[in-house]
């Protein structure tokens with residue numbers, strides 16, 4: 001991928017037209033907020049733009065997409081990918097566009113081959129920070145709706161500003177959202193202060209079944225598909241579940257195992273002395289130092305065997 005500067009990326013967007021934004025597989029608040037904010041900003045600048053209807057969009061983020069989505073990707077459209085770390089995370093149904101990506105905007109630095117050209121700022125805690133830079137560079141009018149989409153992106157990707165990747169710039173970006181009239185309290189209520197009873201029942205299940213290894217330094221949680229269905233758990237209920245084990249006092253490496261359509265999904269959260277992305281790299285995955293993931297063939301049992309092997313390969317005696 002050819003790395004552009006922010007002014008170059010902005011110039012590209014101002015010079016061209018007819019944009020389609022793609023979001024990543026299992027879309028979260030960051031990818032949805034980025035796509036919505038960029039789409040609205042481009043429209044405000046007189047461009048034709050739409051967000052492609054990712055089949056995995058969930059109810060929680062639906063309000064941000066209202067009036068912005070399309071199911072069609074015109075042949076002459078310029079395709080922008082936001083917050084998509086690698087080709088394997090292109091949304092279902094858009095995998096074939098891998099060689100047609102015109103611009104990549106991201107904060108994941110692990111796969112710099114993906115995309116023809118773009119702007120990747122791996123120092124940004126959320127892709128939403130990058131989108132704000134880009135909109136300001138383009139002099140796009142930032143209204144309340146755009147500000148709220150960006151605030152949704154940044155707040156959800158940082159656990160409401162609690163993660164280690166938060167910088168002064170992250171907090172300044174949030175302050176700017178407030179300046180642009182984002183109702184941050186209302187967003188925080190929905191994203192962080194409201195849980196369905198089903199989720200609390202899942203928390204109870206996990207509390208009962210967490211396994212501890214290495215004198216409690218390592219904790220492993222599992223969500224079998226049967227339990228997820230029995231409790232009626234949706235993706236929105238568990239968009240932040242990956243950090244569950246790491247939140248337990250004394251745990252330095254927290255693991256969450258889930259069954260997804262591709263196999264066993266592994267999420268790892270680590271304290272500063274361990275590197276989650278190095279652990280997941282053993283299994284072909286990746287991410288950030290404090291938070292990373294991988295998916296392995298098989299189910300929960302295979303995922304558990306794989307993650308134990310990967311943790312031991314990183315020098316932890318289990």
Ligand SMILES: [Mn+2]
Pocket residue numbers: 030031083107125126127157
């Ligand atoms: Mn992100």
